[in-house]
Amino acid sequence: xxxxxxxxxxxxxxxxxxxxxxxxxxxxxxxxxxxxxxxxxxxxxxxxxxxxxxxxxxxxxxxxxxxxxxxxxxxxxxxxxxxxxxxxxxxxxxxxxxxxxxxxxxxxxxxxxxxxxxxxxxxxxxxxxxxxxxxxxxxxxxxxxxxxxxxxxxxxxxxxxxxxxxxxxxxxxxxxxxxxxxxxxxxxxxxxxxxx
Numbered sequence: 454x455x456x457x458x459x460x461x462x463x464x465x466x467x468x469x470x471x472x473x474x475x476x477x478x479x480x481x482x483x484x485x486x487x488x489x490x491x492x493x494x495x496x497x498x499x500x501x502x503x504x505x506x507x508x509x510x511x512x513x514x515x516x517x518x519x520x521x522x523x524x525x526x527x528x529x530x531x532x533x534x535x536x537x538x539x540x541x542x543x544x545x546x547x548x549x550x551x552x553x554x555x556x557x558x559x560x561x562x563x564x565x566x567x568x569x570x571x572x573x574x575x576x577x578x579x580x581x582x583x584x585x586x587x588x589x590x591x592x593x594x595x596x597x598x599x600x601x602x603x604x605x606x607x608x609x610x611x612x613x614x615x616x617x618x619x620x621x622x623x624x625x626x627x628x629x630x631x632x633x634x635x636x637x638x639x640x641x642x643x644x645x646x647x648x649x
Contacts, residue, residue: 486606493600493608496536500598500613503533503540508594508617511544515623517630517647518544518562527564534598541565541597546626546649547575547618551587559590560629560648567597583618590626592619 507526511518523544530540546559556579561569570593575582585591595616602608621627628649 482606485604486608489602489604489606489608492603496534496598496600497613499534499536500540500596501615503530504594504596504615504617506533507542507596508592508619511592511594511627512619512622514621514627517628519630519632520562523562523564530596536598536600538599538601539565541567543567543570543593543595545570545575545593545595546590546629547582547593548590549585549587556582556585559626562629565597567595581616581618590621592621592627593617594619 507530523542526544527540527542530542534540541563542565543561543563545561548557548559549555550557555572556575557572558570558575561571563569582593583591593616595614598613599610600613601610626649628647631646631648
């Protein structure tokens, strides 16, 4: 028995087809895993860059933001992230009230069904907001993008969430305009509603 084990130890013969059958599944899994993990990293990086880009864009805005503006932002966000899934975005103007030591929502709008923020729901995420002086206004831009792996290699589907807080640069605040019926020269009950 000992001599058989010794001769087996020194034997270098083998079958290429057997070795390939043992190694090929691991090579294929490794290649697919590299593809999936790189795609997840790329999607996360693109979503983060797009969120910062839109926050910076909004901080330079001098005109009103309206539903068309929000829809265009969502479409451009989808284009920038190169994701097959539709992004969800939320834009909130936040003011700090030092007298009550509270962050207050001036207005909040969303695209994609994430829901708007109000002062009560903002209190739940106050730790994500910077320390601000009394009356300071900031833009809170948030994005959600679902990631679905192309192959099952152990990475579960997940949602990429980003938020950026930016101070308006050239105006004291960004205002929301809900267009009304423009056929009556901005007068009457169908005039645009402006929220600052």
